[in-house]
Amino acid sequence: MSHRILLVALAALTLTACADRAAPLRIGAKGFAEQALLAEMVAALARRAGVDVAPIDTCGDTYACHRKLRDGEIDVMVEYTGTGLRFIGAVPGQDSMDDLRSLYAPLGLRWLNPIGFDNGYRVLVRADRPQRTIGDLTGVDGLRVVAPPEYVRRPGDGLGALVTRYGLRLGAKPLLIEPPSERYQALVDGRADAAIGYATDGAIAEMGLKVLADPAGFFPPYEGAVLVREDAAKRHPGLIEALGALEGRIDTATMRDLNARVQLEGRDVGVVARGFLATHDLVDPAPPG
Incomplete structure (x- = not known):
């Protein structure tokens, strides 16, 4: 009997391991250079933490990416606070990170602290x-x-x-x-x-x-921040801590410069993203050649 119990336990462990391997982190990105850069950074940080990462899903516009995130087709993306508030139906006065988090928590989604830039x-x-x-x-x-x-x-x-x-x-x-x-x-x-x-x-x-200046203050702040599914955070221990390394790391001028390297200089998105992270000792430098 004990032999059979051991076999059943081993089979269960094997199935669990296979399930974990079959569920890599799925990262979504909207269809422009900045989103591609940030998605590559998220992927690099996750990999450094030992997380298996699927190919990045360029999921389209905000509507498409939000649908995929809420439906569980992607696990994480970088979103903008102003966009997040508008898409969840925030009322005037609901404009803080605490408000944003409380509005998204019932959906099983967590906002990490802002990355540091405003892309309004x-x-x-x-x-x-x-x-x-x-x-x-x-x-x-x-x-x-x-x-x-x-x-x-x-x-x-x-x-x-x-x-x-x-x-x-x-x-x-x-x-x-x-x-x-x-x-x-x-x-x-x-x-x-x-x-x-x-x-x-x-x-x-x-x-x-x-x-043009916006004297009426029409546009809210659009601070970039990681938005992640809670079930993905549970599935990948260490993910939240790994992605937290982006907090306050990129100011608006730096983000503009990184975008220009891709948009104007035609440099590879992954190379630019990883180079920035390596400069700040967040990932290992790429090997020469």
Whole structure:
């Protein structure tokens, strides 16, 4: 009898080990350079902690990534606090990390502390234009805006709310372009008067654009932070501590520089991400050659 019990116990252990090996950490990323960089950093830190990591899932826009995270198709992503608040239906006054955590906890999702940079939405124009604030665009009749498709659907901080807050007078329907570089090129080419961009985008100055001030405080802070499923944290002991190494590590200027290396210099995303981590002794340097 004891021999049979031992065999059953060994079989159970084998099945458990196989289940663990069959459930690597699944990391999601939205479809732009910054998200790819941050996903590579998450992957490198997880691997250093001994976590098996699946290939990164470029899951699309915010809607698609949130759906995959909530449905358990991915385990972790880097999200932005302002986006997180808008997508969970936070009411005015709910704007702290404590609020964010309490809103997401019932979904089995945990926000780690912010990474250190703010990649908020920004309204951009060509640098040679006279406008200095978003409100100055009220003087442009038939305003032509180019934006990512997601932005026109976003609750709270999307195009409709922006137009209402500032009293903008749009002309034709907004031009919808996903890749930031192509969106900015539409602005440079004169196909649009204003573009929706991101604060940490390394291409803004390079392409001769400028950011308009937001005197109404329409855009909330969009601090980057790791958002992880609680069941993944339990499945991979040490994961939370490993990813906590990103806390306060990347300021806005540094994130903009890292983005520029990928967007403008064409450097490999994984190499840039790992190089940054190695510089801060968070992973081992890549071997030469």
